[in-house]
Amino acid sequence: xxxxxxxxxxxDRAHFPPVEPIAAGLKGRCPRCGEGALFSGLLxxxxxxxxxxxxxxxxxAGDGPAVFVILIIxxxxxxxxxxxxxxxxxxxxxxxxxxxxxxxxxxxxxxxxIKGVLITLQYRNKAAEGRLDx
Numbered sequence: 001x002x003x004x005x006x007x008x009x010x011x012d013r014a015h016f017p018p019v020e021p022i023a024a025g026l027k028g029r030c031p032r033c034g035e036g037a038l039f040s041g042l043l044x045x046x047x048x049x050x051x052x053x054x055x056x057x058x059x060x061a062g063d064g065p066a067v068f069v070i071l072i073i074x075x076x077x078x079x080x081x082x083x084x085x086x087x088x089x090x091x092x093x094x095x096x097x098x099x100x101x102x103x104x105x106x107x108x109x110x111x112x113x114i115k116g117v118l119i120t121l122q123y124r125n126k127a128a129e130g131r132l133d134x
Contacts, residue, residue, distance in 0.1 A: 003017045003094065003099075004066075015052075016032050016033050016052060019031060019032065019033065019034035019120075019124075020034075021120035021124040022117055022120070023124070024038075024120045025038075025081070025113070025116035025117030025118070025119065025120035025121065026113055026116060026117060027116070028053060028116045029116075029120075030049040030051060030054055031054070031120035031122075031123035031124060032049065032052050032054045032123065033049060033051050033052035033054070033060065035049075035051040035052070036049035036050045036051035036052060036054075036116055037049075037050065037122075038056070038059075038116055038119065039116070041110065041123050042108065042112060043112055043115060045059050045112060045119065056105050057121075058083075058123065058128075059120070059122065059123075060122075061115050061119055061122070064114075064118050065111050065114040065115040065118055066111065068114045069110045069111050069114060071111065073103065073106045073107050076105050076106070077099055077102060077106070080097075080099075081095060084098075103116040120129050
């Protein structure tokens with residue numbers, strides 16, 4: 001561990017109490033202090049925390065949140081649509097009216113929540129891009 005990383009960790013532990021990453025991520029809060037906002041819009045990550053000054057340039061959730069949303073929300077919506085089709089046999093237009101808005105709302109909500117959690121877990125576990133040792 002480098003001296004620079006060691007001193008940054010010491011400052012974090014001395015000035016900021018431990019933050020529960022799942023709770024902070026679901027609330028869209030800073031992974032270090034748990035107070036400042038993580039997002040500036042619906043899904044845009046701020047450049048830094050307004051409370052503790054943590055630079056959010058490390059935050060790169062990539063495609064992870066989208067994959068989780070597709071798997072989770074897709075499973076729920078397709079399961080409900082299949083159940084409704086088998087149980088009641090509604091017309092196709094009713095399926096569109098029910099499932100399209102539900103899918104949109106659930107996906108946008110889940111995307112923000114999952115992105116926040118992945119970023120706070122990334123900070124907590126000091127995750128970084130893989131590098132080859134030479």
